[in-house]
Amino acid sequence: MKKEEIHSRTLGYEPKRMKPVHLFTTFFLTVTGRAQRNEVLNQTAVVRHKRGLSGGYSLDNLHERLSVEGRIADTMTKKELDLIRRQLHALLNNDQAVNAAFRPFSTFGNDYTGTSELFLSRHNRVDGYAGAFIYQILDATREGKEVLKFARETIAEPDDTLTLLARPVLGTKGSEEAIDLLAEYTAKFGDLTSERLQLLSQKMRTETKALVVLCRNLKERESKYSRLRHLVLGLGTWLFRYLLKMSAPGDQRPTLLLDFSDRADSRLRAQSRWCYNRHYNNVLELYDRLNREGSYESDIEEEGVFAKKNGKKPSRGSDYAFLAEHYLELAVRMGLAQPRSGSPYKHFELQPDTLRTLLLSVVPPQEVQEIGDVAPQLRETWGLVFGGCPDDRRYLREDGYSGIDEEDLFRIDRAGFIELAKKLNMASEPSDGLVLFASTPEILP
């Protein structure tokens, strides 16, 4: 079997080390069906390379080209152009994914922190076509189609500040190239049959419905920038949840035991780390386990499809490190796990914006809900456990977690969660013990 076949059969996309901005580009390339070449943008926004800037990237050549093409005023000096380049680089590289992509350079990936379709360029898809995969699952349900409509309308909104600043070096509507990322996906991974689409969309139905609530909330009051960012965080969490569901053996639940206690040596932290490691191992062993269960047409271990490379010679044993990297990168970059540093001792703890995204996905617009309503929805939809539900301890025990029988641990965890939600202006505590949540602070008492 080929690698692509195995990826297709297992997850439906190639699990890779990817950033949210990679997911943004592929998802929106699929949604819009259009791409820009954006050679000039790339030559302008890239300000350094390990081999030094040369060719179209050197300041002299770029100044001449932009001048000839009328993209800079005749009076503009090289020093001024250099300043523009540095500022554009800082803004478009906020996700640290911009690379020199044109001759004399080449790259595996190049993604701008963009806010409109004019920034969507096609280079190697670093997300392993995960964006195109999500698109197809969403497109298979009525709820999913509402998310896609929201995405299509948002990215098409004209004249945001970032686009206007980069406009002189961006392509135009006329220079767009129609692309069919779904056809590319099919060529690489084969067709997602209607039965499989049905099965997977059903499996992810709760999460997809939550994305609809998220979109409705975002549409209500957020700016274009905020809508795009929270949508991408929502899609990334959706994908992470899908990954956990697919890799959990038996009837194990994809629970995320969150630790908001801020106590590195607590029992809760140890259990949250165990939760992180448990899912890590499930994901890492996914291909191997399915192989042992005979889920593939042939023995991929025997065939050495993912054989470790020892120099140029393949050696015994498979190397599934890419699965671990995919898991780790998604967990950290989507703001689900901490610390962000290279430490192997990670635990689940939501970053503020991720918590905001997930709360916006369960609290409908213009509604005020008590923690007793919000916590079960967060657990049901995204697997979040932080002591918000009265039966969280029993729930965890059923999943094999032990040692967090003390109510005190959950009291601290719950308080940390509520405190963060309050900081985000999404919760208030009008009286002792009564915690209310809303998507907008104005309707909170």
Place this chain on the structure above:
Amino acid sequence: MNGGKREDPIEPTVSLRMNNAKSNVELNFSESFRRLSQETVRKRLLGLFDRLRALGHRATVRELWIVLTRLLFGGRPSGVTPVAGRFVDWYSERLFDSDNRLLLIENLRRWADPASVSHPRWDLKLEDAEGTRGEDWLVDRAVPPLDRRRMGQRDGRAMFEAIKRRFYFEHRAGEEAFALEGGFAAEFRDLLRESEGHRSQVGEQIVEAINRCYCPATSVEHRSKLYLWVGHRYHEQPSSAFVAQSFFHTTEFDILLPRLPQRLEGAFQYRPDHFVLQLRKAGDRYRLVIDFPLFETLRKVQKGLPRHLLPERDLNRLDSFLTQLHAAEPQRTGEFLVYNQDTLTTSRIQVSEDHSQYIRAMQAV
């Protein structure tokens, strides 16, 4: 064993102690009750709570009960039985006993402790045995004793602090204890009392501070225009660059104080604990509520505190406000302001009207 009643040598001591403890509690209660019954003392106690209210702090009734009970019965978080007359057991000390279980106490300690505010004239008088007159002490009609030889030591200083607190509650001029209070809290409280004319100057300061949260460079325009800053990114890390092109003039905003609707005026006493920065042209749709925490953050920014040290809660509120303002049809120019945190530079980039050409770029100071 001998058929007689066994005598326990410990029993009388325990009994004596219990009696002593009982009498101490009773004495302490009587003493505190006598003092807290004075109208001035009660008014000044409410005055401290009012200081917290103005800064936006709230307390549950449960917490209030606990604190007031402690004042009367002298109970301490450590559980030590009070001894009547000892300065550490004065009701005015109970109010500031550290107890991180009670937010009200922690807030009182931080924002309303008379001992934490220096007043050179009164401090000197309180240190001097004859600095104050007995008749000015409204409860005892006598100057509280202070062993001045111990002022250099820990317990001496604690005693002086206790006297400063008692001064606030029980001296005719007690309210002067806070007269020289500095800091943002006093400024904020003053602001809630200021005239409308003065508040327009505050508007400029607020706008400047918001701009500086995104771009720390100083500029005249930072006071006259509120820029709608964008620091877009997808991953979990903070943005390293911000850009702004749209803005509203500061004069388009009002600084407003909340008040009761006319039909409720006089029904009960209302004093604001926040003010509002509101875009005039759109009614009350685009407004930023500036309570004390946000005010304090903005003032710190003006004093040079960098963005990464600002509380996330306040940044979220500012982001959310600027985000909403995008929909209020701000003015736009062909000039973009960009702040690059990596190089710590601010630039102005001029783009042609049809956005097809860069006209000029310069580094802003």
